[in-house]
Amino acid sequence: MKVELENLFSVDESNQEEVINVYNRYGIFVNASEIKRRNVKASFNPVFTLDGDVTYEKVTALYKSLQYELGIHSIGERFYFDFSDSEYEQAPLFTLNSTGNSPHMFLEDKGTMFSVNPYCECCGLMKTKQLSPLVIDTTQMKDRHLVHVSGFWVASQELVNLMKKEKIKGYQLLEVIHCGPKQGQHKAYQIIPTQRLPKRSSGRVRLHFATEQAPCSCGLNGVIQGPDICKLSDVSRLKGDVFLAAEWSHDGQYVYRKTLFSKRFRELIIANNISREVRGEKDCNFGPKDWLFDPVLLK
Numbered sequence: 286m287k288v289e290l291e292n293l294f295s296v297d298e299s300n301q302e303e304v305i306n307v308y309n310r311y312g313i314f315v316n317a318s319e320i321k322r323r324n325v326k327a328s329f330n331p332v333f334t335l336d337g338d339v340t341y342e343k344v345t346a347l348y349k350s351l352q353y354e355l356g357i358h359s360i361g362e363r364f365y366f367d368f369s370d371s372e373y374e375q376a377p378l379f380t381l382n383s384t385g386n387s388p389h390m391f392l393e394d395k396g397t398m399f400s401v402n403p404y405c406e407c408c409g410l411m412k413t414k415q416l417s418p419l420v421i422d423t424t425q426m427k428d429r430h431l432v433h434v435s436g437f438w439v440a441s442q443e444l445v446n447l448m449k450k451e452k453i454k455g456y457q458l459l460e461v462i463h464c465g466p467k468q469g470q471h472k473a474y475q476i477i478p479t480q481r482l483p484k485r486s487s488g489r490v491r492l493h494f495a496t497e498q499a500p501c502s503c504g505l506n507g508v509i510q511g512p513d514i515c516k517l518s519d520v521s522r523l524k525g526d527v528f529l530a531a532e533w534s535h536d537g538q539y540v541y542r543k544t545l546f547s548k549r550f551r552e553l554i555i556a557n558n559i560s561r562e563v564r565g566e567k568d569c570n571f572g573p574k575d576w577l578f579d580p581v582l583l584k
């Protein structure tokens with residue numbers, strides 16, 4: 286797995302050479318194709334791999350140089366996790382991170398009852414406990430098989446039928462409450478994993494944006510977590526196909542656990558043409574209805 290960092294900022298065209306020189310000085314080669322000219326401004330969009338040579342500390346120092354030497358203050362940052370083919374082929378489990386490169390994979394909560402408690406007093410992240418079935422407008426699902434609602438996955442009747450037929454195990458179903466127009470409503474079910482992965486946090490990649498303030502001491506807010514990792518000996522003991530992650534994730538307001546699925550489940554989704562096979566966010570197969578499964582790394 287490679288960690289890639291993308292930068293985005295614009296400078297006066299006359300400063301272009303100097304920007305390239307600063308990157309080169311830190312051992313990062315900036316390709317001419319990463320520069321797009323717009324009038325007198327040149328837009329830089331380099332993507333480079335963080336590794337033993339290009340460390341996060343080095344990048345932080347690079348930003349300081351861009352800032353002090355060239356007055357570039359606003360640097361956009363985005364991380365990508367780039368997995369090798371063998372990581373896709375060997376992973377027994379996959380974290381489901383998206384069911385479409387589209388805002389339509391998210392559905393609005395229409396009044397589910399939750400109790401809310403603080404998770405971290407410092408940054409204000411909160412923890413919820415679900416007290417009622419999810420309430421959503423199921424007409425919004427249209428022909429989607431799986432949508433995301435407040436940290437949970439909601440499946441269509443067709444997907445549930447397929448999971449039952451193929452004997453996918455490790456979850457319970459809770460029918461959602463429809464709130465919206467009568468016409469076009471569907472039956473839909475929250476997938477509730479019944480198993481949680483054993484904790485194995487050491488060795489997990491944790492990053493933060495150098496351009497933002499330092500992460501919170503809770504280790505969640507301001508931290509970009511790398512892929513889930515699992516011990517090989519733990520994996521061999523696991524039964525079933527659906528799991529909750531060992532560690533919390535968050536959406537900026539609430540903490541939640543991501544859902545992981547077995548290799549068999551992922552293969553089923555691809556074999557039944559529910560999604561094309563997607564390998565990473567930058568894969569051209571990642572369309573509005575394609576599912577992004579990231580492999581779990583074995584340690």
Ligand SMILES: [Zn+2]
Pocket residue numbers: 405406407408409410501502503504505506
């Ligand atoms: Zn916190």
